[in-house]
Amino acid sequence: MLPITKRLKAIALLLTPILAITGQAEIGEPEKDELTFGFIKLTDMAPIAIAYENGYFEDEGLYVTIEAQANWKVLLDGVIDGQLDGAHMLAGQPLAATIGFGTKAHIITPFSMDLNGNGITVSNAVWQAMKPNIPKRADGRPVHPIKADYLKPVVESYIAEGKPFNMGMVFPVSTHNYELRYWLAAGGLHPGFYAPHKGDITGQLDADVLLSVTPPPQMPATLEAGTIYGYCVGEPWNQQAVFKGIGVPVITDYEIWKNNPEKVFGITKAFSEKYPNTTVRIVKALLRAAKWLDENNNANRMAAVEILSQSEYVGADAEVIANSMTGTFEYEKGDKREVPDFNVFFRYFATYPYYSDAVWYLSQMRRWGQIAEPQTDAWYHDVAKRVYRPDIYAQAAQALIEEGYMSPEEFPDFDNETGFRPPQDEFIDDITFDGTQPNAYLKQFPIGLKDEVL
């Protein structure tokens, strides 16, 4: 009886000729082996930390330095000017950079880092004002999901008093910006338009709620200072508001859009062309890390929490990080609920860079005017294919299958995968998203741009 790894290796050896026929050449030595990756202090940077700590990068012959960045802009500039070789990025960043909203540069992503993982938190005062509007369950706790409809009277009362209602998000092209906007608009609150062609990139035209940028780790402090009344951010910064007693998370992004794509790993196109082997090897290491994070029904999550709580990674207290990483989420203090899929790193093909995910982000950029002109469906697909690179992903996955670390059923069927998920209908406002028809999708929203130019 051979040990399991040996058996797998034997199987891999048997498979090698088959894979060779399908065009899988063995991946050569990395062209560049000393790399620096950037990240923002959020729990969803975990695959990078785990790939480092578990030695997956070293297994690929990569010597990686991981550096925390001050904010998303600094991080993006670092990747563009080459100080960073790659980074934990907002899904909107490679897309926006490639189409030239903000700094223009061709960034690609061969790897999606996770699903879900964000939440919307409001200050205690706002929560007290909204709470009477929310229907209660038999046990007295609020019924979830909490829609922005209940926030609307609060916002109206602030406006009536002449106080602008400010909320924070982390970056103009962040998931958080689009999720917060989606939630607000689904509740009839206008989050404001961008008009880059007129030089207006504040995103506050016609707004009921004024959104502005605050770096994730500063969110709780800014909320406490009263500059904003709520925010949308990744973990651990929602849970920290609960721990510090300064705010109440009202909804997670899982409830806004079930299993929404979150961060991606971004590199420049130039990097991927100059260092193809290195690129594939990075994806291999990240894939192994993602798998480890979700393995055996999240069995490794506590170990991951310990690693993430070290000061060089996320650095927040372990119990704060554990709250969301281990499948529970604390809303109002004491109201802890099970959200097993709050952070998904690997299952549901979470790491595969779906074109349809890219199209959704582009559709939201168009909806809020970041893309000033209406575009054809073909344009959306073309941009998605320039930025999202399942071809690189597939190479890495095949290599891992070949080496026995993974099995084919852990991945989409590469031969028949179109890159477009089937139409998704699990949104808070019950609108269905079909990635193949972005323009038809946009027409369904009561609030948001369609064919018009502001």
Add this chain to the structure above:
Amino acid sequence: MITASLNHLKAAGLRLPHLAARSIIPILGISLFLLVWQIVAANIDTSLGKFPGPSQVWQQTKALADEHVQQRAKAAKFYQRQEERNAKKLAQDPNATIKMRAYTGKPTFWDQILTSLITVMFGFALASCVAIPLGIICGLSERIYEAVNPIIQVLKPVSPLAWLPLVTMVVSAVYVSDDPLFEKSFLNSAFTVALCCLWPTVINTTVGVSSIDKDLVDVGRVIKLPPSTHVAKIVLPSSIPLIFTGLRLSLATGWMVLIAAEMLAQNPGLGKFIWDEFQNGSSNSLSRIMVAVLTIGLIGFLLDRTMLVIQRRISWDKQAVLR
């Protein structure tokens, strides 16, 4: 009351053993400070817990020292793994090119201190190389001084952080090399420091040179000293005290500027350490920041004392009171 007892102590100081007398008052002051700190800290509630008092700060100092030891152990393992990997590679292919890479783990607190010290020294040396000659020229020639002075006066009050974006952009545009000798972040910090610690030295050197005793200058003129000898034998020695005053001010400014620059630009060093801890927002963060604050103060103090010692060595007037 306190002044009275101070006066009393001062008088007693003449009789008491010298060292003991001199250390009593500082020790009293420090103990009082620690006491007040502990009491005040216990009454400040932040969202990250109580403000750290001396005991929490001491704990974190020890924790940081432990982390340093742990990181070094991790680094040793890293090198061991790398050697094994290289050996394996050589065994497979004897012609394979292998190399050792530097440890990729995080810099510890002590590493950050060292980085900051090197950076400030580099920036300071750079600034001094420019500032002292410029100051001498301005001091020697009234006309040049009048031409340069307005520029100095305008640039002097500029905050270092205003320079930082410009320095960053210029460095990343101009300093392009495949195998750079220095990290860009190091140069950014060092140049920002240099820009800010130019001015005190320039101004003080100018004043020092222009206020040399007229008799000395006249003597030089009478014995027809060539300009270079004039500078070396008369100008420099007599303006040393003021040059050093300038250098000490510069170094102090540079040290303060560096921390701010590191915080803002995320360049390695103590400033980044503070910013990272602030962003972590863990229950130990405030204590760790406090450790850094005290370390910065202590190093600033030691830097100044070092300059003072050098000044005493170099200055010809051993009688002058330096403080």
